[in-house]
Amino acid sequence: MPLSRQICGLSTQLLNVCIASLCKARNLEKAEAVLIDGIRLGCIPDVVTYNTLITAYCRFVGMDEAYSILYRMREVGIKPDVITYNSLIAGATRYCLPSRALELFDEMLQIGLAPDEWSYNTLMHCLFKTGYPEEAYKIYLDMILKNITPSSATYNTLINGLCKMGKAVYAVRLFRNLQKLGFSAGLVTYNTIIDGLCKCGRIDQARRILKELGESGCAPNVITYTTVMKCCFRWGKFEQGFEIFYEMMNKGYNSDVFAYCTVISTLTKKGMLTDANACVEQMLGNGIGLDKACYNTLLYLLCREGKLEIAFQLLNEMEEGGLEGDEYTYSILVNGLCKMGYIDAAFKQLRLMEVRDFKSNLVAYNCLIDGLCKVGEVDSAMKLFNKMKSKDPFTYTSLLHGLCRKGRFRVASKLLLTCLREGMNVLRSAQRAVITGLQSSGFKRDAGKLRTALRLAQLSQY
DNA sequence: TTAGGGTTAG
Numbered sequence: 249m250p251l252s253r254q255i256c257g258l259s260t261q262l263l264n265v266c267i268a269s270l271c272k273a274r275n276l277e278k279a280e281a282v283l284i285d286g287i288r289l290g291c292i293p294d295v296v297t298y299n300t301l302i303t304a305y306c307r308f309v310g311m312d313e314a315y316s317i318l319y320r321m322r323e324v325g326i327k328p329d330v331i332t333y334n335s336l337i338a339g340a341t342r343y344c345l346p347s348r349a350l351e352l353f354d355e356m357l358q359i360g361l362a363p364d365e366w367s368y369n370t371l372m373h374c375l376f377k378t379g380y381p382e383e384a385y386k387i388y389l390d391m392i393l394k395n396i397t398p399s400s401a402t403y404n405t406l407i408n409g410l411c412k413m414g415k416a417v418y419a420v421r422l423f424r425n426l427q428k429l430g431f432s433a434g435l436v437t438y439n440t441i442i443d444g445l446c447k448c449g450r451i452d453q454a455r456r457i458l459k460e461l462g463e464s465g466c467a468p469n470v471i472t473y474t475t476v477m478k479c480c481f482r483w484g485k486f487e488q489g490f491e492i493f494y495e496m497m498n499k500g501y502n503s504d505v506f507a508y509c510t511v512i513s514t515l516t517k518k519g520m521l522t523d524a525n526a527c528v529e530q531m532l533g534n535g536i537g538l539d540k541a542c543y544n545t546l547l548y549l550l551c552r553e554g555k556l557e558i559a560f561q562l563l564n565e566m567e568e569g570g571l572e573g574d575e576y577t578y579s580i581l582v583n584g585l586c587k588m589g590y591i592d593a594a595f596k597q598l599r600l601m602e603v604r605d606f607k608s609n610l611v612a613y614n615c616l617i618d619g620l621c622k623v624g625e626v627d628s629a630m631k632l633f634n635k636m637k638s639k640d641p642f643t644y645t646s647l648l649h650g651l652c653r654k655g656r657f658r659v660a661s662k663l664l665l666t667c668l669r670e671g672m673n674v675l676r677s678a679q680r681a682v683i684t685g686l687q688s689s690g691f692k693r694d695a696g697k698l699r700t701a702l703r704l705a706q707l708s709q710y
Numbered sequence: 711t712t713a714g715g716g717t718t719a720g
Contacts, residue, residue, distance in 0.1 A: 337711090370712095407713095437713080472713085474715070505715075506715040507714080508715085512715095576717050579717040614719075617718095642718055646718085676720090677720050
């Protein structure tokens with residue numbers, strides 16, 4: 249090979265290493281600057297250079313920006329390859345865009361690129377994640393028809409898809425059948441199944457799989473510990489959960505941001521705010537980097553402590569650091585403001601949410617309904633209720649309690665009947681409040697009718 | 711490409 253070509257190849261390789269390291273550090277601006285400087289110095293970017301940028305834009309910025317790299321790549325005459333498309337499909341999965349993922353998959357076929365195992369796995373994952381299990385399974389069948397050998401990632405994606413749909417029992421059945429065919433489960437498989445079983449309350453079965461994991465020679469990791477710990481918290485076994493956390497630390501597994509986040513939010517919910525703060529100190533002392541979910545947990549803790557000013561300072565720090573608040577962030581703040589009685593400020597945050605067009609504002613609306621009821625502004629709560637596009641049992645429960653507190657039992661009764669017609673269940677305490685309220689204010693017949701309707705609704709659930 | 715964490719009622 250001529251020396252000039254060798255030097256050029258070497259420069260491209262160096263350019264790619266440099267860009268990859270900047271992308272890994274999420275410094276995309278610098279990565280772009282390096283690309284421009286590199287070209288000026290005679291380095292010729294290749295498909296790897298652009299794929300690295302596309303992957304990073306998909307992960308850290310957004311699909312539009314990733315597409316703009318694709319166009320630039322085509323402009324300079326570099327053809328996208330299977331990896332380009334796989335990265336874009338992964339991006340579409342990240343942003344829950346199943347149609348986009350399918351379009352990209354079709355586009356690959358149209359331009360004569362043969363999707364590989366990764367393309368199929370990613371597309372399958374996307375369809376499961378966005379609620380299209382049947383289509384995901386069709387993709388799996390297509391993969392088999394095309395003679396592409398599924399890997400453990402393929403099977404894990406299928407198992408995970410079933411678990412996420414709440415069908416952990418089927419996931420275990422699939423897992424057993426695969427084992428009979430020689431599939432050797434790894435830690436990812438075990439962790440997936442344990443989580444699926446824990447989330448649907450099949451603790452004993454989860455324990456058996458955990459035991460099996462121990463016997464398989466596979467060592468559990470921090471994900472296994474966090475999964476089991478969370479399971480204990482979810483089912484009210486707090487002491488056991490905290491013991492698992494300490495066991496993990498004592499055994500030398502370094503707790504990561506997920507584990508700390510799980511413990512801090514549980515302590516906060518239980519009102520153990522001193523312990524929660526001690527845990528935060530420990531986490532920060534261990535140099536754990538904060539991500540969005542963790543910032544949200546810390547905001548939640550600050551709101552519970554009534555430290556709203558510090559909470560907003562933390563929000564600024566988060567957004568200045570490049571992490572935009574999401575529906576969790578703003579719902580936590582709306583709730584914190586409502587709990588302190590700052591209703592106007594809470595409305596302001598809700599408006600911000602509407603501008604930002606989050607996927608759902610339901611929790612924030614519910615917090616405001618509850619907040620308005622608690623400060624006695626039930627009419628405003630009703631107004632807001634009528635504006636809401638979707639409602640859930642939380643919405644009705646808060647409003648029912650608010651109406652009962654004001655002695656408006658007949659309005660509450662009507663609302664409860666509407667709620668039943670929509671197939672929603674509200675807390676027993678709210679049902680009792682309406683019935684006893686009707687009775688004590690002389691509407692005994694209405695109370696009786698309501699009780700019958702509640703019984704019928706209960707029966708129809710079986 | 712596949713596994714764990716974050717918000718609302720009483």
